Amino acid sequence: MVRVIGAVLLAVAAGVLVFWLAFNRIERRREACAIVPQPEHLEVRRRNFNLAPGAQIRAEAFCQSEAKLLAQRLRTSTGYGIPIAEKAPPRDAMIELTSQGAKKDLGAEGYEVEVTTGRITIRASSSAGIFYGTQSLLELLPPAIFSQRVGTNHTWAVPCLRIEDQPRFAWRGFMLDVSRHFFSPAEIEQVLDAMALHKLNTFHWHLTDDQGWRIEIKKYPRLTQVGGWRKRIGFNLDPKTSTAYGPDGRYGGYYTQSEVREIVAYAQRRHITIVPEIDLPGHSSAALAAYPEFSCSGGPYTTDMAQAVLPGVYCAGKEETFQFLENVLAEVMDLFPGKFIHIGGDEVCKQNWKNCPLCQALLAREGMKSVNDLQGYFVKRIEKFVDSRGKRVIGWSEIRTADLAPSTAIMDWIGGGLEAAQAGHDVVMSPEPYCYLDFYQSKDRSAEPPAAGAFLPLEKVYSFEPVPTGLEFSHHAHILGGQANLWTEYIPSLRQLEYMAFPRLSAMAEVLWSPKTSRDFRDLKRRLAIQEQRLEQLGIHHR
Numbered sequence: 001m002v003r004v005i006g007a008v009l010l011a012v013a014a015g016v017l018v019f020w021l022a023f024n025r026i027e028r029r030r031e032a033c034a035i036v037p038q039p040e041h042l043e044v045r046r047r048n049f050n051l052a053p054g055a056q057i058r059a060e061a062f063c064q065s066e067a068k069l070l071a072q073r074l075r076t077s078t079g080y081g082i083p084i085a086e087k088a089p090p091r092d093a094m095i096e097l098t099s100q101g102a103k104k105d106l107g108a109e110g111y112e113v114e115v116t117t118g119r120i121t122i123r124a125s126s127s128a129g130i131f132y133g134t135q136s137l138l139e140l141l142p143p144a145i146f147s148q149r150v151g152t153n154h155t156w157a158v159p160c161l162r163i164e165d166q167p168r169f170a171w172r173g174f175m176l177d178v179s180r181h182f183f184s185p186a187e188i189e190q191v192l193d194a195m196a197l198h199k200l201n202t203f204h205w206h207l208t209d210d211q212g213w214r215i216e217i218k219k220y221p222r223l224t225q226v227g228g229w230r231k232r233i234g235f236n237l238d239p240k241t242s243t244a245y246g247p248d249g250r251y252g253g254y255y256t257q258s259e260v261r262e263i264v265a266y267a268q269r270r271h272i273t274i275v276p277e278i279d280l281p282g283h284s285s286a287a288l289a290a291y292p293e294f295s296c297s298g299g300p301y302t303t304d305m306a307q308a309v310l311p312g313v314y315c316a317g318k319e320e321t322f323q324f325l326e327n328v329l330a331e332v333m334d335l336f337p338g339k340f341i342h343i344g345g346d347e348v349c350k351q352n353w354k355n356c357p358l359c360q361a362l363l364a365r366e367g368m369k370s371v372n373d374l375q376g377y378f379v380k381r382i383e384k385f386v387d388s389r390g391k392r393v394i395g396w397s398e399i400r401t402a403d404l405a406p407s408t409a410i411m412d413w414i415g416g417g418l419e420a421a422q423a424g425h426d427v428v429m430s431p432e433p434y435c436y437l438d439f440y441q442s443k444d445r446s447a448e449p450p451a452a453g454a455f456l457p458l459e460k461v462y463s464f465e466p467v468p469t470g471l472e473f474s475h476h477a478h479i480l481g482g483q484a485n486l487w488t489e490y491i492p493s494l495r496q497l498e499y500m501a502f503p504r505l506s507a508m509a510e511v512l513w514s515p516k517t518s519r520d521f522r523d524l525k526r527r528l529a530i531q532e533q534r535l536e537q538l539g540i541h542h543r
């Protein structure tokens with residue numbers, strides 16, 4: 001009897017041990033899948049698909065471009081030339097990109113990845129979904145898959161698994177200020193690559209501000225000839241930290257329209273929409289340095305002043321101002337295929353309007369009470385023009401007035417998002433305390449390069465909740481998503497830009513893509529350690 005009980009106990013113990021070992025193995029295999037942002041559903045199985053010479057990609061017509069990008073990346077680091085066929089008989093060692101049997105409920109950007117020992121299938125109903133599937137696939141391979149050189153000594157193994165994934169929000173944004181400091185087209189493309197790796201899909205390009213106008217406008221060449229340059233690097237920074245000096249020693253630069261078109265196409269291939277921002281009516285010193293006649297006083301204005309809120313404000317009382325802005329916006333709208341045009345609207349210094357006879361006459365004529373109403377008037381006029389061209393306005397918190405067009409969206413940085421959504425407007429949440437990557441990354445400021453005033457650690461970015469507290473469920477759909485912003489007063493180089501962006505932007509990408517319920521800071525940190533290896537392979541700096 002005792003013997004029997006002993007044998008049974010032994011058998012049970014052995015069973016538990018075998019189960020525990022197997023479970024642990026799968027758990028370790030699961031941990032090896034360090035995808036950022038975390039997929040909605042991931043189920044790891046036993047065995048691997050081994051990528052080796054002789055592999056083939058089969059891709060339907062709608063996703064040939066995604067197949068090419070994938071093959072290019074694989075060739076760069078593995079050295080394998082992987083042919084792409086639209087139709088090919090099924091065989092082993094095949095990577096298949098297909099819409100056959102794609103689940104409709106995964107939405108416009110969702111995808112599935114299925115890996116067996118003989119085949120990788122990426123399935124999606126849209127090319128965006130296929131693209132995100134390929135990004136996840138790359139992250140299932142060793143980080144060296146992101147290398148710029150062919151690596152030997154690697155086993156290019158992908159664990160057998162199933163992923164089903166889709167984003168939580170449609171607007172997963174990153175804003176870059178290229179006015180305070182200028183970044184070259186090649187540098188912008190590197191930023192877009194880093195965004196694509198994180199499945200971020202909206203690049204908000206802050207193209208104009210007091211310290212520089214960065215986009216060529218054919219009708220007004222002085223905008224870039226004069227407004228694109230300043231005497232010094234400014235902001236008390238060391239001139240050696242930047243290469244953005246012209247032949248005459250002035251600091252600055254701008255994008256020609258043909259460069260803009262190339263960057264837009266580069267972004268499109270990575271499923272990134274670019275939202276251009278022409279900041280108005282404030283933050284306009286650079287434009288007014290070039291064309292002072294569109295200001296109240298007639299100028300002069302300069303790009304060489306470095307304060308947060310400057311009197312560089314367009315005159316609301318002159319018809320010519322609106323003619324000028326409409327001509328500028330018309331050229332901008334032609335360059336960017338996206339729906340949204342960002343018109344800024346933040347931090348308008350209204351003192352000039354108080355002292356301006358033309359603005360005062362306009363106030364009286366329109367029966368408005370104060371210069372605050374002039375801001376509303378300004379926004380409404382621009383909104384009408386943008387709407388008439390079939391585009392939609394988005395602007396910072398301050399553009400919110402009582403009678404905005406229903407199509408106009410608000411970008412909340414200092415509040416108003418909740419109220420705007422309740423009033424039926426679409427909203428992108430970008431509240432300063434969680435989303436400003438120009439803030440310090442450490443409490444010990446002496447250990448950090450100069451940055452903007454506040455403190456924003458990784459953990460706080462990761463705790464960001466884009467849906468405002470108190471917003472009724474029926475209005476949730478108006479929260480398009482969220483965005484991290486990088487103002488560049490203190491960021492003179494790409495290296496410094498990347499130091500400020502990573503890893504905080506990785507955390508933001510996960511907030512915007514992954515289900516809220518899957519957030520786990522410890523697990524994020526584990527995956528970020530691997531994400532940082534990928535960034536290093538790509539030559540992208542991080543803190």
Ligand code: TNX
Binds near residue numbers: 308436488489
């Ligand atoms: C506020 S956020 C600004 C920017 C500054 C930033 C510095 C916003 C819409 N305007 O002009 O660069 O603070 O953190």
